[in-house]
Each structure stands twice: as C-alpha cells, then as structure tokens.
Amino acid sequence: MVTRSIKPLVAGNWKMNGLKAELAVATEIARGYDRELKHTVDLAICPPATLLFPMTAALTGSRIATGGQDCSEQESGAFTGEVSAAMLADAGAGYAIVGHSERRTLHGETNAIVRAKAEAAQRCLLVPIVCVGETQAERAADKALAVVRKQLRGSVPDASTPATLVIAYEPVWAIGTGLTPTAADVAEMHEAIRGELGKLLGKAAAAGVRLLYGGSVKPSNAAELMNVPHVDGALVGGASLKAEDFLGIARACR
Ligand code: PEP
Numbered sequence: 478m479v480t481r482s483i484k485p486l487v488a489g490n491w492k493m494n495g496l497k498a499e500l501a502v503a504t505e506i507a508r509g510y511d512r513e514l515k516h517t518v519d520l521a522i523c524p525p526a527t528l529l530f531p532m533t534a535a536l537t538g539s540r541i542a543t544g545g546q547d548c549s550e551q552e553s554g555a556f557t558g559e560v561s562a563a564m565l566a567d568a569g570a571g572y573a574i575v576g577h578s579e580r581r582t583l584h585g586e587t588n589a590i591v592r593a594k595a596e597a598a599q600r601c602l603l604v605p606i607v608c609v610g611e612t613q614a615e616r617a618a619d620k621a622l623a624v625v626r627k628q629l630r631g632s633v634p635d636a637s638t639p640a641t642l643v644i645a646y647e648p649v650w651a652i653g654t655g656l657t658p659t660a661a662d663v664a665e666m667h668e669a670i671r672g673e674l675g676k677l678l679g680k681a682a683a684a685g686v687r688l689l690y691g692g693s694v695k696p697s698n699a700a701e702l703m704n705v706p707h708v709d710g711a712l713v714g715g716a717s718l719k720a721e722d723f724l725g726i727a728r729a730c731r
Contacts, residue, residue: 485703485710485730486643486687488521488606489717490546490574495524500535505720507539510727515540518710518730521572522717526560533569544572544606547580550593562594562601573598574712576608576632578649588631596634599641606643606689606712607632609670613650621648625666626673633677639685642678644670645712651692653714660705663690667707696725703730 495502503522510520523544524532533543549559565573575598576591586594595605609628611621625646633642646666651657658666667688674683690702691712702708710730716722 483639483685483687483709484517484519486519486521486689487711487713487723487727487730488523488544488572488574488643488645488689489723490577490691490712490714491522491524491528491718492546492579492714493525494718495528497528497531499524499718500528500532502718502720503532503541504535506723507536507541509720509724510539510541513731514724514727518727520723520727523572523574526565526568529565529568529570542571543568544570544574544603546574546577548573548575548594548598548603550590550597552597562597562603565598566601566603570603572606572643573603574606574608574645576628578608578610578647578652581608582649588628591628591632592634595632595637595642599634599637604641604643605634606645608645608647608691608712610647610649610651610692616648616650621662622666622669625670629670629673630677633674635677637678637686638682639687643687643689644674645689645691646670647691647712653693655693657693657698657702660701663702663705663708667705671707694726696722696729699726699729 521542545565548562575594598605611624687709689710689712694711
C-alpha cells in the first residue's frame, strides 16, 4: 500500500465512441460515485466533442469533470474540423487530453505540436493531460526511458504546476491490447517521469503533478497498478465505456 499525498484522478477516454444514448453511462457513473469515492479519487470523462456539452450538463452537481480528447493549438479561424480549447471550456470541460498516441501516430503530432496544444489548453484554464509513452520496438531496444524523457522535454509547457498539468504515461503497445507493463516497469518509468519533470518545472512543482498510468487498465489489474509508487491515477480507454468497470477502477484507488 502506498501512502498518497496526491489525490488520484481516474479519467475516461471514450475515444470515438458514444451517442446521446450513452449519456446514461455517465449518469450511472455519477450514481455510483459515492461520498467515500469522492473523498478519495477525482473522476473525469472525456467523451467525443459532440457529447461534451450535454454530458457536462448531465453531470452537474456530481463533481465529475469532463474533458476534450484533443484541442487545436490555434485560437480560432479557418481551421475546418478543429475544436479550440476555448470551445471545450465553453462546453464545460475542465481537461483536455493532448498528445494521445493515436493522435501522435495517426495525425503526425510532434512534441512541438503537443506542447502548443497543451499551452492552448492552459490559456483557457483547461488542465492538459499530456500523454507520453514508448512503442514496443523502443521498449525492446531498451529506449523506453529515453523516449519518454524526450517527449516530456518537448511536450510539457514551461512553468506548469500541479494545478495546471497532468501527465499520462501510456505505453503505446499497452493501449487497447490487454497487455500491461510489470509493476516494476511502471514504477521505474513513473519515477523517471517525476525526475524529468523536476528538471523542467522544479522539484517542488514536479512533486505534486499527477502522473496517470494508461494502457489496458481494468478492474482486475487496477489495484496493483494504482499501488505503484508515483502512480496517481489512471487514463482509461475501453473500460471507461462501462459504468461498473470505470467505478471498479476508481474503487481500486482507495
Ligand atoms: C487510452 O486510449 O488512453 C487507453 C488507455 O486505452 P485502453 O484503456 O483501452 O488501453
């Protein structure tokens, strides 16, 4: 058991899943988010942009935050299809995931773009959840730590604080695959992330930044992962689409 000085955050990434009917999942999560859970863990759900406004409304009074899955680095203008940070904030979001591996891989997002997106989010008082993580080939080549340190140096806005930044370590090979790193590997990586943030932001700020683990988290493995030192919660994809699974992961943070 680790003693926590940071209140954990469990954030759900619904990806491109969810129509209006699935707002019922969010309200079911809210019903299960009881007083004890509220005391021990913060929750956020990042639905598709189309559901952000109605989901925020449906969750009013629940103390569950909502977030976008991405935001533009631009403020406004001729950027067809993009959603700005101000729009997310206007729809009620508190967070914006940036640099998810699916964005980095499928949309060619570089560290510089991810940093610009994180800065855009911060300017609109959204907390960016900056995702980092190595591929299977990089881990096999013993480069995982170096890759993630480089992503942090390139993606984290200067002068971020625990109130304005969340990091999610998501090994690319663990996302949606059912595979997870060993607890020892997660511990090594999260300690390295804390150390690198210390160099970037100063030790005091780095000590308070929430470091989430993401990649095939489910109720059955959550307790082990959430008990790893420097793991301050989870970014959850598939299992966040079922209220009971998401709540099971939240309960594992107790
Ligand atoms: C994710 O997409 O951020 C993620 C962690 O997905 P999953 O939990 O499905 O592996």
